[in-house]
Amino acid sequence: MLRSKAMLPVLLLIFAILLPGMLFAGKLEPIKPVAAPRFNPMSAEKVELGKKIFFDRRLSGDGTMSCATCHIPEMAFSDGEAISLNYPTTRNWRNAPTLINLAYNRYLFHDGRAESMEDQALFPILSAFEMNQNLDFLEEELRSEPEYRKEFQKVFGTDDTTRERIALAIAAFERTLVSQNAPLDRFLEGDHTALSEPAQKGLAIFTGKGKCTECHYGMNLIDDKFHALNVPEHPEFNKDPRVAATRRFVAKFYNYEAFRTLQEDPGRYLITKKDEDWRAFKTPTLREIARTGPYMHNGFFETLDQVIDFFDQGGGSGTIALKPLGLSREEKQYLKAFLLEGLAGEPIAFQFPRIP
Ligand code: HEC
Numbered sequence: 314m315l316r317s318k319a320m321l322p323v324l325l326l327i328f329a330i331l332l333p334g335m336l337f338a339g340k341l342e343p344i345k346p347v348a349a350p351r352f353n354p355m356s357a358e359k360v361e362l363g364k365k366i367f368f369d370r371r372l373s374g375d376g377t378m379s380c381a382t383c384h385i386p387e388m389a390f391s392d393g394e395a396i397s398l399n400y401p402t403t404r405n406w407r408n409a410p411t412l413i414n415l416a417y418n419r420y421l422f423h424d425g426r427a428e429s430m431e432d433q434a435l436f437p438i439l440s441a442f443e444m445n446q447n448l449d450f451l452e453e454e455l456r457s458e459p460e461y462r463k464e465f466q467k468v469f470g471t472d473d474t475t476r477e478r479i480a481l482a483i484a485a486f487e488r489t490l491v492s493q494n495a496p497l498d499r500f501l502e503g504d505h506t507a508l509s510e511p512a513q514k515g516l517a518i519f520t521g522k523g524k525c526t527e528c529h530y531g532m533n534l535i536d537d538k539f540h541a542l543n544v545p546e547h548p549e550f551n552k553d554p555r556v557a558a559t560r561r562f563v564a565k566f567y568n569y570e571a572f573r574t575l576q577e578d579p580g581r582y583l584i585t586k587k588d589e590d591w592r593a594f595k596t597p598t599l600r601e602i603a604r605t606g607p608y609m610h611n612g613f614f615e616t617l618d619q620v621i622d623f624f625d626q627g628g629g630s631g632t633i634a635l636k637p638l639g640l641s642r643e644e645k646q647y648l649k650a651f652l653l654e655g656l657a658g659e660p661i662a663f664q665f666p667r668i669p
């Protein structure tokens with residue numbers, strides 16, 4: 314009797330230590346099929362049309378850029394630049410994210426300013442520093458091409474090449490870009506040979522000591538939230554006057570009063586104007602991470618080693634979102650092995666379209 318009473322606090326203590334680990338460990342999930350929204354049902358023809366439009370340079374004002382200029386299929390639909398490409402004579406200010414697994418995101422863009430793919434698709438076409446196109450003109454350009462008219466007729470019932478339909482078709486194509494059957498998925502479904510031993514150790518750090526699953530969890534390793542990790546500004550951010558023009562232009566558009574003196578990327582704050590969102594950015598997917606560098610909203614880190622060191626140090630100066638982790642050199646290598654090996658899905662079967 315006496316003995317079991319004395320055991321109780323010990324048991325409670327053990328439970329309290331294990332509980333957070335147990336809660337987080339269950340949070341990673343294998344990928345499930347994408348569901349299309351009711352207002353934009355999928356069809357093979359719509360996906361094909363969307364793919365054509367995605368690769369069509371008519372989408373840019375000067376006819377030099379398609380979506381695939383900055384979202385390159387071989388690079389998991391990112392562009393390999395720290396700061397993404399741009400419309401001639403301008404400069405972009407952020408990194409082009411992967412378009413893989415978009416369908417699992419509640420928010421799109423680093424600051425979450427779009428909430429659906431349909432809503433997102435027209436932004437880059439209109440953006441002065443991306444494709445700089447006029448939508449009335451684009452509608453007429455597509456309309457003047459008989460093949461497009463025929464395909465719009467087939468997909469939508471009339472041959473009207475409206476901007477809304479352009480966005481619907483692009484989104485249908487994007488919904489097919491899913492990273493699936495990665496070693497992590499097979500491992501979570503019970504195949505314990507799917508991950509090498511170092512990668513399994515890395516997974517344990519990911520869900521345990523590294524605390525990565527506080528934010529990177531579920532099917533797509535995201536939390537649909539924004540965090541100010543205080544990643545330093547990219548060195549070119551305040552050096553290149555073209556970036557300053559872009560930064561002021563966007564900030565003015567979002568009614569940021571001091572847009573002329575802005576020295577930083579305000580992140581989510583631009584959209585919400587809430588103090589806690591100052592320099593907060595969306596938690597990105599880590600799937601296909603081997604192919605999506607440079608990393609972070611501004612491509613500040615070129616390698617995963619640098620990213621892991623950054624998290625190990627407890628993030629950038631002044632952040633309250635992270636704490637130092639005290640990972641050993643070996644633990645960091647295991648973590649990297651998991652990220653590289655565990656999150657690389659099957660290659661997406663892909664054929665480049667022929668543009669009319
Ligand atoms: C000039 C380079 C460029 C071009 C061209 C471009 N993008 Fe992007 N794309 C970016 C950058 C940079 C971002 C991140 C911008 C931000 O978050 O503020 C982005 C973000 C996105 C996102 C959000 C992804 C996420 O995870 O939040 C989607 C979706 C997207 N682009 C689709 C497209 C489509 C569709 C087109 C063609 C209509 C296109 N992009 C053309 C550079 C480009």
Ligand code: HEC
Nearest residue numbers: 523524525527528540544594595596608609610620624634
């Ligand atoms: C507090 C939430 C949070 C935690 C904890 C966290 N992350 Fe992140 N992670 C983010 C956010 C937010 C970003 C994007 C930051 C930005 O763009 O400036 C990010 C970005 C990344 C990126 C770059 C992805 C890309 O495509 O640019 C990697 C890799 C990454 N995290 C890995 C990890 C690992 C490994 C851990 C654990 C050691 C971890 N994260 C812990 C929120 C978190």
